[in-house]
Amino acid sequence: xEKDASPPDPSRQRNGFSGVLYGEFSDTLNYGVxxxxxxxxGALTIQRISSSPDRTKVVFNLSDCIGCRAYRGPDSADIxxxxxxxxxxxxxxxxxxxxARQRVEQCFRVAxxxxxxxxxxxxxxxxxxxxxxxxxxxxxxxGVIYTELRRPCRTMILVNxxxxxxxxxxxxxxxxxxxxxxxSIPYTLVxxxxxxxxxxxxxxxxxxxxxxxxxMSGDGLLFEVINGLMEREDWQQAIQTPLxxxxxxxxxxxxxxxxxxSQSPPAxxxxxxxxxxxxxxxxxxxxxxxVSVHLASRQRLFSFLSLAWGFVADVDIESExxxxxxxxxxxxxxLVRLASLRVxxxxxxxxxxxxxxxxxxxxxxxxxxxxxxxxxxxxxxxxLLPNASPKKSSLKNCIDTNLNQNSITKSSNxxxxxxxxxxxxxxxxxxxxxxxxxxxxxxxxxxxxxxEEDFVLVLAIYQSHLAEDLWTVPGAMADDGLIHLxxxxxxxxxxxxxxxxxxxxxxxxxxCGCPYLxxxxxxxxxxxxxxxxxxxxxxxxxxxxxxxxAQVHPGMAKLICG
Ligand code: ADP
Ligand code: MG
Numbered sequence: 001x002e003k004d005a006s007p008p009d010p011s012r013q014r015n016g017f018s019g020v021l022y023g024e025f026s027d028t029l030n031y032g033v034x035x036x037x038x039x040x041x042g043a044l045t046i047q048r049i050s051s052s053p054d055r056t057k058v059v060f061n062l063s064d065c066i067g068c069r070a071y072r073g074p075d076s077a078d079i080x081x082x083x084x085x086x087x088x089x090x091x092x093x094x095x096x097x098x099x100a101r102q103r104v105e106q107c108f109r110v111a112x113x114x115x116x117x118x119x120x121x122x123x124x125x126x127x128x129x130x131x132x133x134x135x136x137x138x139x140x141x142x143g144v145i146y147t148e149l150r151r152p153c154r155t156m157i158l159v160n161x162x163x164x165x166x167x168x169x170x171x172x173x174x175x176x177x178x179x180x181x182x183x184s185i186p187y188t189l190v191x192x193x194x195x196x197x198x199x200x201x202x203x204x205x206x207x208x209x210x211x212x213x214x215x216m217s218g219d220g221l222l223f224e225v226i227n228g229l230m231e232r233e234d235w236q237q238a239i240q241t242p243l244x245x246x247x248x249x250x251x252x253x254x255x256x257x258x259x260x261x262s263q264s265p266p267a268x269x270x271x272x273x274x275x276x277x278x279x280x281x282x283x284x285x286x287x288x289x290x291v292s293v294h295l296a297s298r299q300r301l302f303s304f305l306s307l308a309w310g311f312v313a314d315v316d317i318e319s320e321x322x323x324x325x326x327x328x329x330x331x332x333x334x335l336v337r338l339a340s341l342r343v344x345x346x347x348x349x350x351x352x353x354x355x356x357x358x359x360x361x362x363x364x365x366x367x368x369x370x371x372x373x374x375x376x377x378x379x380x381x382x383x384l385l386p387n388a389s390p391k392k393s394s395l396k397n398c399i400d401t402n403l404n405q406n407s408i409t410k411s412s413n414x415x416x417x418x419x420x421x422x423x424x425x426x427x428x429x430x431x432x433x434x435x436x437x438x439x440x441x442x443x444x445x446x447x448x449x450x451x452e453e454d455f456v457l458v459l460a461i462y463q464s465h466l467a468e469d470l471w472t473v474p475g476a477m478a479d480d481g482l483i484h485l486x487x488x489x490x491x492x493x494x495x496x497x498x499x500x501x502x503x504x505x506x507x508x509x510x511x512c513g514c515p516y517l518x519x520x521x522x523x524x525x526x527x528x529x530x531x532x533x534x535x536x537x538x539x540x541x542x543x544x545x546x547x548x549x550a551q552v553h554p555g556m557a558k559l560i561c562g
Contacts, residue, residue: 025108066281070123149283160217168248183281202228218249244560257463287555311457454490471507481554524551
């Protein structure tokens with residue numbers, strides 16, 4: 001919102017209004033106060049009609065407007081009709097620095113004639129014009145390709161009442177419900193009753209009834225929804241359903257990332273919620289990368305956020321018990337884990353992003369050949385893999401065997417790489433991971449094998465934020481086609497690790513010059529834990545502990561953003 005105290009434009013007085021609409025309306029509380037209102041393609045300009053020299057003009061940018069409604073007043077004797085436009089401009093915060101989106105409504109009374117219906121028609125004409133002009137004026141980021149949500153956007157909103165501090169439903173009714181009404185978005189609210197409820201629901205839903213699926217929770221509920229969509233026979237079409245995120249959990253990484261991609265100043269808590277609600281109402285959709293994750297049991301998952309092992313996974317899961325304190329639980333968990341800092345043994349390999357996207361050997365496109373060097377990150381023996389018992393004793397045995405370099409070389413020689421076969425559902429094959437050999441085969445030659453085996457953490461992340469206040473990948477985009485791989489090797493001191501996490505609040509951890517922190521942009525990776533105990537998380541959810549590999553599928557899903 002800009003304030004402009006200049007007198008009315010004389011050229012307009014001379015030639016008449018040259019914009020889309022011009023009208024004169026009353027204040028809704030004091031009919032004697034009148035305003036001249038003009039609507040152009042980009043703005044709604046309001047100026048009080050007065051003989052006094054104070055003719056302050058207020059200009060509302062339509063890119064901040066989510067909707068406009070016309071209606072009759074509650075008094076049936078009132079001949080007037082009304083229209084209200086809803087704006088969420090950036091305004092200075094009360095009591096603190098910076099700006100955030102805040103709600104402002106502008107309401108006018110239309111009383112052109114004595115006939116109420118004619119006045120209502122005029123109010124509707126204005127509401128319609130403001131809505132249409134606002135939809136054309138969504139804040140777009142340069143270089144991003146957008147589509148727009150279908151209007152009216154039939155939206156399913158899934159709320160996890162247990163997420164965060166258990167307040168997601170109250171946050172929805174307190175902040176989002178009214179916005180959806182203002183933006184004329186018809187929605188159905190689904191309150192999940194148990195874990196995987198949302199996953200089962202979207203797996204079976206008639207998606208032709210929905211133009212968007214919106215998650216009001218932390219990242220865990222979106223993980224359910226994405227996997228539910230990918231488990232469908234019609235996954236190719238299902239995963240094109242625009243997905244929205246409203247932060248209601250304690251780990252609101254995607255919400256923080258989407259807000260960040262919109263190039264808005266940092267926001268937390270209710271301000272972040274309002275920002276995400278605003279983006280939902282504006283209805284711009286862009287692409288979202290998904291990462292296909294394979295576990296040793298042959299289970300396959302789709303991930304939109306992260307794969308973590310070691311420190312980060314431990315903090316995420318161990319801090320569950322502090323859930324009642326909200327997002328600060330991660331800081332508490334970090335401090336507790338720092339006090340008992342652990343080193344985790346394992347092998348890590350990845351396909352650097354700069355490598356050409358050629359398929360691994362044996363995929364049918366390259367002649368089979370023997371790997372040039374034994375891969376440190378070669379696979380576990382086959383008996384551990386598909387259908388093998390995940391018992392820890394056998395895990396230890398086979399890892400011990402694998403630690404012997406000769407056996408790795410041998411197995412590399414005898415096994416020919418094949419790319420992962422598409423999993424067969426009844427009708428439709430699921431997406432092919434063309435960059436990944438099977439987990440029981442060595443990684444291809446164009447992969448980099450990390451020499452270290454002692455790690456404090458391994459984190460693969462594909463969004464900018466790991467949590468509301470952890471800006472982990474400054475340059476990340478939702479559809480950059482990259483897995484941002486971080487690892488911290490053993491030897492880092494507790495204060496140095498704490499410094500990294502504190503610096504991450506401002507996204508400056510890579511500038512710390514920490515020799516134990518490595519950052520690589522990759523397209524695929526494999527991790528083989530050697531330590532018998534530990535935790536691996538995918539999008540903040542615990543998955544089976546053991547060998548794991550992943551590859552990115554650029555732009556596979558659609559995300560509501562701004
Ligand atoms: P938070 O960020 O607070 O952890 P999430 O959205 O990640 O919130 O949800 C936490 C976990 O709760 C996820 O594993 C999710 O699958 C699960 N979940 C979803 N709905 C329910 C429910 N109604 N009751 C219990 N758990 C649920
Ligand atoms: Mg979670």
